[in-house]
Amino acid sequence: MAVMLSFDPTPVDRCVCHNVTFAELLRIHRETGADLAELQRRTGCGTGCGMCVPYIRVALATGRERLPVMLEPGGRDAE
Numbered sequence: 001m002a003v004m005l006s007f008d009p010t011p012v013d014r015c016v017c018h019n020v021t022f023a024e025l026l027r028i029h030r031e032t033g034a035d036l037a038e039l040q041r042r043t044g045c046g047t048g049c050g051m052c053v054p055y056i057r058v059a060l061a062t063g064r065e066r067l068p069v070m071l072e073p074g075g076r077d078a079e
């Protein structure tokens, strides 16, 4: 019997600490023009461990709701 495993190459889609998706942050950004600081104030995103901040910056710059794991903050994608 074959077992199908799925692999999502773009697994990062939210601030885990505050359970705020990048989709929601992008919606707020589009509707209000909120920058990162304003998004942090409104949702708390990026104010916990801070690991999501580089991802939020990329999401805001690219409009992408799902991102690959980055090896370097704001830098290269995982290979």
Ligand code: FES
Binding pocket: 014, 015, 016, 017, 018, 045, 046, 047, 048, 049, 050, 051, 052, 053
């Ligand atoms: S994952 Fe966003 S602050 Fe920890």
